[in-house]
Amino acid sequence: MPDDCRSLEYEAPSSHGSTSDSECPPDVANNAQWRGLLRFMKKGSHMRFAHPPKTIPKLTRRTVKRIKEDLIPGLHSSVPTPSLDPDFYCFKSSWINFSFAQLKAATNDFSDDLLIGKGGYAEVYKGKMEDGTYVAIKRLTRGSQEEMTADFLSELGIIVHVDHPNIARLIGYGVEGGMFLVLQLSPHGSLAGILYGPREKLDWNIRFKVALGTAEGLQYLHEGCQRRIIHRDIKAANILLSEDFEPQVSDFGLAKWLPDQWTHHTVDKIEGTFGYLPPEFFMHGVVDEKTDVYAYGVLLLELITGRQALDSSQKSLVMWAKPLLSVDKIKELADPCLSDAYDEEQMKILVITASLCIEHCSVERPQMSQASSICQTF
Template sequence: MKFFRGLCICLKKRLMRCRAKGDEDGGNDGWGLENLFFELRALQIATNFFSELNMLGHGGFGPVYKGLMPNGQVVAVKKLSLESRQGLREFTNEVKLLLKVQHKNLVMLLGCCVEGPEKMLVYEYLENKSLDYCLFDRRKSASLDWTHRFQIITGVVRGLLYLHEEAPVRIIHRDIKASNILLDEQLNPKISDFGLARLFPGDDTHFNTFKISGTHGYMAPEYAMRGYLSVKTDVFSFGILLLEIVSGRKNFDKLLGPKADLLSYAWELFQAKKTLELVDTSLTECNPDEAAMCIQLGLLCCQASVSERPDMNSIYLMLSSDSFVLPKPGIPAIQGRGGHWTTSSGTPTNTNGSSIPTDITKASGGSSFVEEYSRNSISCSSMDEGR
């Protein structure tokens, strides 16, 4: 009951914000308190009693189902697994955080259902599922042309910039990856799954935690090994995602070899001045300058040193400006499949080691070089020409 009362308070506050926004816009956005709470029976009917045919996916929280409401609205219903203790914490966390924020590049929480042991979150339904569903399937990845991929990249940046700098409270997502980026009908991205997100009170920019949560291969080294959490934790994860979007490869791709990972492969190509060889071969046309810029930016986001990584505001400026200076990256914090990190000096370190400081000194010459890019006169060309 205590949880339910707290949830009611949060939802009522959101209702007041939405009504206020409707008044400012000179209209009503259709929100009503009755729309924020869904009856279990209504969701059962909408999802055909949570039929497997309606299942969209399954995560640590529980399964997600597609539902059709009586008014014709299509929704996504996230159903908490009854045996999941972690899921209950994520459920509570996600409600609290999503009721504090609203942005076009964040998935919208429509309401919830709390009846007896059943707890569910109801979201807007996004037609094109998650980014990984399209990106890593060779039959579907061709539909993600370069224009749409760049659109997805910039949309994720806007969403993270809002969370880090513009929201009423600073929020660190902690689990940025392709499966947590949903795509709408126009392939616009929306960041989802805030179950692991952390809220930063006041003006705090970082803190240390003993509870490490996230996805292997996407976690920054200072967070994975020392629990040092900051906005740069999300920046590191975004860097991995950026390389995945450009290459169409998963972070750990068996085609790269038994020990290789996408980040180290990208770094090797960058050193050999073969950067564009990373670009997804399914792309028949691409903007080579934009692609090279995105790869270099991905490497910058994955620097071992926290201070060497750009923040989301800088990343947004780099992507949106016609002319800018992009620093040359040093060796990134590479994590192999065996759980070994490589520092900027090239020394492998176990994930349980404490020798890697929060701010690792970069290799000689790492950030002293800059390259200028201008997109004023760029036109699309085939990747064969780009290489």
Template sequence: MREILLFTWVFFSLWYCSLGLLTPDGVNYEVQALMDIRDSLKDPHGVLDNWDRNAVDPCSWAMVTCTQGLVTILGIPSQGLSGTLSPNIGNLTNLQTILLQNNNISGHIPAAIGKLSKIQTLDLSDNLFIGEIPTSLSRLKNLHYLRLRNNSLSGDIPPGFGNITQLTFIDLSYNNLSGPVPRFQTKTFSVVGNPQICATAGENICNGTAQLPLSFDVNNSSSSQPSRKPRGHSKLALALGSSIACVCLLIAGFGFLLWWKYKHNRQLFFDVNDRHYEDACLGNLRRFNFRELQSATHNFSSKNILGKGGFGIVYKGQLSDGTIVAVKRLIDGNAVGGEIQFQTEVEMISLAVHRNLLRLCGFCMTTSERLLVYPYMSNGSVASRLKAKPALDWGTRKRIALGAGRGLLYLHEQCDPKIIHRDVKAANILLDDYCEAVVGDFGLAKLLDHEDSHVTTAVRGTVGHIAPEYLSTGQSSEKTDVFGFGILLLELITGQRALDFGKASNQKGAMLDWVRKIHIEKKLDLLVDKDLKNDYDRIELEEMVQVALLSTQFLPNQRPRMSEVVRMLEGDGLAEKWEASQRSDSTRSRANEFSSSERYSDLTDDSSLLVQAMELSGPR
């Protein structure tokens, strides 16, 4: 028996090595590369503390995203990291996205990044990198999005950048670059803030006197080489030849269209939006054709609807390659126009990469339509799973709470730019194949409001989850999301929607006070989902209720930040925070002229709400 086990172990070890996942020493090479990266960085906030060099694989690590067991995204923006970037990053050969912007990383950009043939998005902006841009980066033929702005890079721009056909965005502004600018094939690029740079690579003299504009399209600029003016009959011949050529092209084009119409026996029509169609656009996003999504969803059939909400309707779809996706058809009164702003907002959403955030795969935009494409989540939303059988066990509910909290923490404190969700609820927390929480619909409120501030013309959210200050003033903040997260915790505990809390006890309209009363009376068993029966941890239950009550305090400045919420769910600092809150409550209760019941009743009583009791932003 021992020999059989030994043989099996040797066989699988050799097989694993044959896949290139292990080094000769039996260590996962991705684990080794990531540990080398961590060792060369200084991590003041400990965001990489759960990276373990003894791990079998790194797919459960913070800031790391895997696809089919391989590391594809390394996203550690806005973490105050310093130190240098290890050249061993080049050993993560399956990387598609690197997001290290807004840190304090110094030293040279590793030339080994040029070995990452699958890389599509590379953002090293707002750091302290020095030296020249490695020429090896010009070998990244799949690169779509490159951002190196606001560093201290010097030297010439590698001329090979002009040969990257997939490149759609490049930002090299605010460095110390010099020399000529290659003729990029990208649509958009910026080199402002490099005073020694020249306009084009075609200039014979490059003395730094030609200051470039903020951004421009080299492909649309005229050639710098002087041209001779045709004279006399040469000029006439040129004009005549051009006219004949244009007429021939028009005739040929019209004939081709007639032939195409006859062959396919279809109505002849034009779609001006087709000119925007590209297979990949805006970093690692794919820009879909409207007809492709129309076909994938069977013309947006009602049979394929996964959910409805104020942001739009979500359809299940199958792409031509067999991939199952979720297509959100946005309800957007400002859909006409605003193309550049919409693309910018979509791009910002796509850069929010975390294992507990729903990844945006692509988008579609026409003159009247805005659609977003996400991965399909087979386990649906937390709201739907709470109603399904068998019931989610207590351990899974606690894991969902922690995962959703980490996703919101990333949006509030680690993402650049920071994002306020504005509609945190069970319907907007999805579950992947392993029932891990994935926060969705983030960024859509700002995307559809088209406002620079957080003050909107209409309150977006779901009744029962809306924080009091947001409902009364329209002013949202990170604490607005914390309030919604506290209600989410109560939904996980009870298995009910927020508006259904307390109905059995005739406490409708005072849900939070009802929960607080039950907590004071130490009757928390009345809160727990009946489907759990007695299969839950009572100590963990009380801790989760305390976190929920802390998160739903009336005044936003009394609520904890999401980083504190996550730490409390992990068992760190809850007792101290709860004790301090109770002392403050005792002081305030003597000073206030009205009770918390009077304050909170406006948030949950259907008759007093100015907005309809409906889910204004449904699941994806």
């Protein structure tokens, strides 16, 4: 990476600081006090977490640090910290509190056949409720009860403030037998499920629609939402498709808040999906809007080529595509499954946008608003 590029990219101070690893016994997550929190959450969808009941134990310093960094970026820096309004932990009244029995029935006892996504912290199942509604059920699997609770509250703290047609809609949650988030899902499932599944491949019109809608969803998160959000895990598996194939960005398990004063956030461990992570993340742990822009560029390459971000031999799609992008070999980039049945001008637009978004130096990548404008120039 050129020195001038690096200096522009990493001027802001780090957003994380050091704290003691532990403050209470390691088995605190298993005691009756944590069960008190679960009972509190089971009361319904109108409760607030701004003033938790006395039965909730004090979290370890490590967990508190991570929650605060997620919800209040810049806490450990000299940069002023944005204030949290008292409604930050308020559940939406429309959210349904599902029982474990309901979730178990919807997924056929969490059958492997219905597993549509899996990561380091969660599994996602396709489900069908009693009324025929299709849902995506995210089951948190990360470590202890304490860790899952922290992840659960962190993700809800972001989702509660998000409302856009291209962002997946949360319809409920569950806290019996684990911690679950329940999202609206159409029979189409995720982009990955169709693009790489055994069924008929997506035609070009739908691929182009997915490219446009995903850009609009990310632009909203970066610039249109009441708080600046970096998703951090944009990939085909996290793009759900509505009945009319409108893309909806989902899974905010790794998402970060960034205050306006910050140019970036710095993390000290690698989290995300290989194949979609930009160079600066591996080199310096930098997370900002350009993290999502890079992943969006990889997603465009998937739509264009029909290839996965990492193939079965762990070969990078970006590394395969860059030589072809540099000489504008669109015919060789295009998915053979399309059989030349695509709009050439639209294809050129997506190829150009993808090429810009996967630039090695983050300052040379466009903002999502710019990438969205490029795609819409057709």
